[in-house]
Amino acid sequence: MRNYTMGDVVARWRRAQGYNVLHPMGWDAFGLPAENAAMQKGVHPGRWTHANIDEMRAQFRTMGLSLDWSREFATCDVDYYVHEQAMFLEMLERDLVYRKESWVNWDPVDRTVLANEQVIEGRGWRSGAPVERRKLEQWFFRITAFADELLSAIDGLERWPDKVRTMQANWIGRSEGARVRFPIRGRDDGLVVFTTRPDTLWGASFMAIAPDHPLAQERAKDDPRLAAFVAECLRSGTSQEEMDKAEKRGVDTGLRCRHPLDATPDLPVYVANFVLMDYGTGAIFGCPSGDQRDLDFARKYDLPVLPVVLPPGADPAAFTIGDEAYTGEGTLINSGFLDGLAVADAKPRIIERLEEAGVGERQVTFRLRDWGVSRQRYWGCPIPVVHCAQCGIVPVPREQLPVRLPEDVRFDEPGNPLDRHEAFLRTTCPGCGGEARRETDTFDTFTESSWYFARFCSPQYEEGPFERRAVDYWLPVDQYIGGVEHAVLHLLYSRFFTRAMSACGHLDLAEPFAGLFTQGMVTHLTFEGPNGRWLQPDEVEREGEGWVTVDGRHPVQPGRVEKMSKSKRNTVDPTTIIEGYGADTARLFMLSDSPPERDLEWTDQGIDGAWRYLNRLWRLVDERLDRLDGRDGGAGEPAGADAELKRTVHRTIDGVTRELEKLHFNKAVALIRELSNAIEAHDGSGPVLREALETLVVLVNPMMPHLAEELWSKLGHEAMLAATPWPAVDPAWLVADTVRLAVQVNGKRRAEIELPRGTDEATARSIALADEAVLKATAGKPPRRVIVVPDRIVNVVV
RNA sequence: GCCCGCUUGGCGGAACAGGUAGACGCACGGGACUUAAAAUCCCGAGGCUGUAUGCCGUGCCGGUUCGAGUCCGGCAGCGGGCACCA
Numbered sequence: 001m002r003n004y005t006m007g008d009v010v011a012r013w014r015r016a017q018g019y020n021v022l023h024p025m026g027w028d029a030f031g032l033p034a035e036n037a038a039m040q041k042g043v044h045p046g047r048w049t050h051a052n053i054d055e056m057r058a059q060f061r062t063m064g065l066s067l068d069w070s071r072e073f074a075t076c077d078v079d080y081y082v083h084e085q086a087m088f089l090e091m092l093e094r095d096l097v098y099r100k101e102s103w104v105n106w107d108p109v110d111r112t113v114l115a116n117e118q119v120i121e122g123r124g125w126r127s128g129a130p131v132e133r134r135k136l137e138q139w140f141f142r143i144t145a146f147a148d149e150l151l152s153a154i155d156g157l158e159r160w161p162d163k164v165r166t167m168q169a170n171w172i173g174r175s176e177g178a179r180v181r182f183p184i185r186g187r188d189d190g191l192v193v194f195t196t197r198p199d200t201l202w203g204a205s206f207m208a209i210a211p212d213h214p215l216a217q218e219r220a221k222d223d224p225r226l227a228a229f230v231a232e233c234l235r236s237g238t239s240q241e242e243m244d245k246a247e248k249r250g251v252d253t254g255l256r257c258r259h260p261l262d263a264t265p266d267l268p269v270y271v272a273n274f275v276l277m278d279y280g281t282g283a284i285f286g287c288p289s290g291d292q293r294d295l296d297f298a299r300k301y302d303l304p305v306l307p308v309v310l311p312p313g314a315d316p317a318a319f320t321i322g323d324e325a326y327t328g329e330g331t332l333i334n335s336g337f338l339d340g341l342a343v344a345d346a347k348p349r350i351i352e353r354l355e356e357a358g359v360g361e362r363q364v365t366f367r368l369r370d371w372g373v374s375r376q377r378y379w380g381c382p383i384p385v386v387h388c389a390q391c392g393i394v395p396v397p398r399e400q401l402p403v404r405l406p407e408d409v410r411f412d413e414p415g416n417p418l419d420r421h422e423a424f425l426r427t428t429c430p431g432c433g434g435e436a437r438r439e440t441d442t443f444d445t446f447t448e449s450s451w452y453f454a455r456f457c458s459p460q461y462e463e464g465p466f467e468r469r470a471v472d473y474w475l476p477v478d479q480y481i482g483g484v485e486h487a488v489l490h491l492l493y494s495r496f497f498t499r500a501m502s503a504c505g506h507l508d509l510a511e512p513f514a515g516l517f518t519q520g521m522v523t524h525l526t527f528e529g530p531n532g533r534w535l536q537p538d539e540v541e542r543e544g545e546g547w548v549t550v551d552g553r554h555p556v557q558p559g560r561v562e563k564m565s566k567s568k569r570n571t572v573d574p575t576t577i578i579e580g581y582g583a584d585t586a587r588l589f590m591l592s593d594s595p596p597e598r599d600l601e602w603t604d605q606g607i608d609g610a611w612r613y614l615n616r617l618w619r620l621v622d623e624r625l626d627r628l629d630g631r632d633g634g635a636g637e638p639a640g641a642d643a644e645l646k647r648t649v650h651r652t653i654d655g656v657t658r659e660l661e662k663l664h665f666n667k668a669v670a671l672i673r674e675l676s677n678a679i680e681a682h683d684g685s686g687p688v689l690r691e692a693l694e695t696l697v698v699l700v701n702p703m704m705p706h707l708a709e710e711l712w713s714k715l716g717h718e719a720m721l722a723a724t725p726w727p728a729v730d731p732a733w734l735v736a737d738t739v740r741l742a743v744q745v746n747g748k749r750r751a752e753i754e755l756p757r758g759t760d761e762a763t764a765r766s767i768a769l770a771d772e773a774v775l776k777a778t779a780g781k782p783p784r785r786v787i788v789v790p791d792r793i794v795n796v797v798v
Numbered sequence: 799g800c801c802c803g804c805u806u807g808g809c810g811g812a813a814c815a816g817g818u819a820g821a822c823g824c825a826c827g828g829g830a831c832u833u834a835a836a837a838u839c840c841c842g843a844g845g846c847u848g849u850a851u852g853c854c855g856u857g858c859c860g861g862u863u864c865g866a867g868u869c870c871g872g873c874a875g876c877g878g879g880c881a882c883c884a
Contacts, residue, residue, distance in 0.1 A: 166802055167879060175883075195884060208884090248882075274882040284884045292799085293882055367883055484878080593810050593823060601810075605824055613823090615837090658814090670812070670822035677822090742818035747865045749818055750851070773851050787864050793817045797864050 001063065001574055002590045002600060003481045003519045006665060008065045009591065010479055012702035013660050015066075016726040022474050024456040025060060025067045027053050029076035031445040035379045038411045045379040046407060049076060059574055064583045064705055066722075071459045075448035080455065081381040082402035083465035084447060088384060089395050090504040096142045099393065102372060103212075106134040111415035113376045133234050138374040139383060139441065143496045147172055147366040149510070150495055159515035161597070164487040171488045173367025178351050180360035182207060182257040182285065185266060191215070191257055194280030194365050198354065199346035202264070202335035203287040203308035205298060207257050208250060208272035210282040216271045219253045226251050226271060233273045248274050248297040260359040262336060272297065280365050288325065295325040308335050309343060371493060373444040378409055378417045380442030388429035388436040397430050403438070416440055449490055450497035453477050453512055464506065471507055480513040481663075487518065517663050520599040522590075524570040526559035534559075534569040538576075561601055572602055584704035585611045591665040591703055613673065614707055617700065620676055621693055621711045627685035628693070628715075642688040648678040649692050650733035656699050657729070665703070672699055690715075695727055743768045744795040745777040753794075761788040768794040 011023040034045035091097045105114040109127035118125045151172045154165050177196035211233035220227040229251040250270035257267045288298035288305040305321050309330040332338040338346045354360030382403040384396040406424045409417035418440040429436035457474045458467035498512040527535040547556040564571045577586045589610035594600040638646050652675040659668040679692050701708035712721035743751040751773035778798045785797040
């Protein structure tokens, strides 16, 4: 709610500034929650989803969000996902989609694939059955094709928070290094490794491969000990806890690698639990002196540790490696022709040599992996392909789209209901016309959310995902407001999708969101009741210093302040607040005090404070209505208190505008409150008072539109406030003609003097030096130096 | 472990660009109005003491500067992200 309120403030304010604002609302409607509800309560996911949407829509309406409801859609509408299916086919043609085997967490009881967060201590969250690792054929979006670009374009995202930019950069994780081929004794094939430290090649004392490396699998067939180790590694993969603390272990495969450049002793090849198949080539060379993991491993298996980098200033004769690897800068030693070079210089030299010898080359590797989108679930967009015994995997032709998600499904058995839905499954192969089976996997719901912003530009368009003219006009999104939880995946996928859609000719755009703002969560105190059950805030009441239940007055333990969630039952129903205080109060409260990027703690006092201010605003205008037109302010310039108020008015316009630009709603609210304080203290009447009140109402409008509109009409306006332009600042009224400046003696404030604005240095200096308090503080000592910053400060040094 | 961020009154937080720390609000205390309460209005309020034109004070230690909440170095605590990433 808070982020939508913020968005609405921006929308209303920008409209007042004369912009054409697209402020839509739609529903990310596919996904697990609906499917879970279906299994728990027996409701159809579609019905459940629509009921939820209706409820939320009603809430948005009461909040007075200025949304364009004519553009509303839900991603589970076939009118929406048909375009997603079409784009999938286009991306398939352009090789941006492919199929490969990958590991999944399989729940054997629920017969379903589990997301990582559904695996709790190695067991399925619902069934409690031990989770198996299975290999499945899955669909992938080739996001890595854009890895370099997605990374370098981050620099251009100037209106994104740095935090999110770093998180994305780390996620993509580009590292430069080399691929090196190590010949294996007695075999024709070699072992290819990726390393960022090719310069440490002479320090290699072993090779290590991932448990699921093809070579490991091959050797495990004839080696039971190795097979057992491999199986164990694959099993422990699910629990990160264990992985984190697991010691570095490995089993010798019996294979021996030759060093690619040198005739040093052969290197044993281990299968090791700390090498990942998904990263690099799934194989490394171990250089114990330059990598902590390799060192731990070497110590455990008694492998040689040869220092190859000498820290600056260290004695080459005495330098040895103890329990800590040396990863810093330094000079190469024990490394043949690299000896004496600095690390940074050695890297290009060794790569050059490897290339000459034909055993390696420069390589860039990314941490980013391709995006697996297959989900073995019902409530999602069907992936438009069929499986044919003759032709294999065949895309559904465009003209046969949409592949509709059938509605008549049952959840009385475990597993994906699509797998046993005969009418859906049976189809003919578009290739050979023979019998075929439909794909029963559906898309990851991140797919829908990767392009909905573009659909909003022309939500009824039927010829394609969106109308070219519309997206060219509206996109990129000027201001996106969302939670930090989307900092990586959703935002990165959207950036990928925008590029992919451009590659398919739908757009001419790389970046979907020009401005991003991540708002903080709304939190609330939690309450633990007598039986250890969490209690809702409305079941609890203050009593003295503590809390008791409303019924029965049992003592209640206040818990931590946490993100509002159903499980902790610390949510507040917005409808109740709106019924009691009105939407404007709720809106104001969510915008006040807390900086928008930080968490906001929901408190009754906070709501009360906002409510009081609303009432005060009302009285402020109401009580002054008869003073507005009584006395003619006359032709003359406002003077005295009037001038003072007028300056405050213009400073406020200026300040509020600046703060809104930065989305600092809390500061804008503070400035507005200062203006009301100033109006309250002003006892004049006439045009300046009118200007002040009208400005106040206009400035308040984006935040409290209902009240503001009402006040506007009380002030005698026929036209809607919503159609009134944002006020302009008159720079002449931004500054006062006198300024108070502090006078410091030796950096400590001793006096304050009032001077006409723009008083020159010499005058300011002599007035300051003549000040009584200054004279006292300097105790008659002559000033050694006097610093004057005009209109700001005077500092006397004695 | 690595990366990022944060740390200011009782509380949420202000402080343009190194120039009067604590705006605005919450909670609190005192007073006015009222038979009373609520609402409203007025006043007070960082700490300390000697009540002053006083001293101390922006997590801790040090530095740069005429001047540091702000810049630099180190440390601690809290929060977030990533994680055997070669």
